[in-house]
């Protein structure tokens with residue numbers, strides 16, 4: 001794992017999956033981590049594992065799709081200035097349930113609220129604070145679904161395409177400010193998200209393997225990272241085909257989605273102690 005210069009690290013969606021793998025990969029003596037997600041228990045479990053590696057960790061239970069939640073979380077972190085690194089990994093998956101003809105409207109609205117509106121609100125709030133400080137790095141978790149939209153998860157694909165577009169705009173806006181923006185577009189990574197995906201999962205990767213690629217891209221100062229490479233190449237080749245051929249080839253990868261009910265809203269301010 002590369003030795004990165006970030007000491008104060010905020011990870012939205014740091015309780016599970018890719019966000020938790022990134023937290024664990026960067027946890028160590030001298031590191032300060034702030035993790036947020038809606039459910040308190042998985043947050044505390046990840047925080048415990050990071051503390052065991054010597055990091056100081058604070059948790060916040062919050063729903064980033066709620067207006068003001070992103071700014072409030074960053075204000076709480078920012079007594080000594082903004083974090084060095086802000087990772088926006090909070091996201092949900094949703095789409096067409098088994099046997100249904102389309103995606104329920106509630107799912108579409110929720111996916112856009114979290115993956116697009118919530119992610120943008122957090123990135124905007126982070127960018128504002130980092131620009132004033134003249135330094136910082138933002139990482140946005142998009143998806144290969146932005147490059148090849150999924151007919152069984154159209155709102156999810158749209159949310160990630162919107163995020164990819166936003167990342168380009170934000171990067172241009174922040175040029176010369178000392179603040180970097182990395183857009184990460186993963187293929188299938190074995191998390192709660194892929195457990196919801198009822199269908200084939202080609203080139204499935206583990207969260208630590210995904211985290212390692214992301215940290216290497218940060219180390220190299222990259223603007224954009226899409227992986228695994230074989231999937232990126234396959235999508236590029238598919239795009240050269242006439243639409244009818246492409247759709248015929250992709251038919252065997254159609255899937256359905258076990259949509260999850262959102263967790264109950266956080267009741268108390270779930271602040272974890274410092275480790």
Ligand SMILES: NC(=O)c1ccc[n+]([C@@H]2O[C@H](COP(=O)([O-])OP(=O)(O)OC[C@H]3O[C@@H](n4cnc5c(N)ncnc54)[C@H](OP(=O)(O)O)[C@@H]3O)[C@@H](O)[C@H]2O)c1
Pocket residue numbers: 012013014015016017018019036037038039040042062063064065088089090091092093114118141142143144185186187188189190191192193194263
């Ligand atoms: N796994 C894949 O195959 C894959 C592929 C491409 C892109 N991605 C993207 O990578 C990111 C991480 O996904 P993952 O696979 O690690 O999923 P995951 O295991 O389901 O983790 C998602 C994280 O986001 C948090 N979260 C969800 N909604 C939130 C909200 N409203 N406010 C605050 N936190 C929220 C979750 O905690 P709570 O549920 O407790 O809030 C959890 O910590 C997502 O943006 C996802 O779309 C994943």
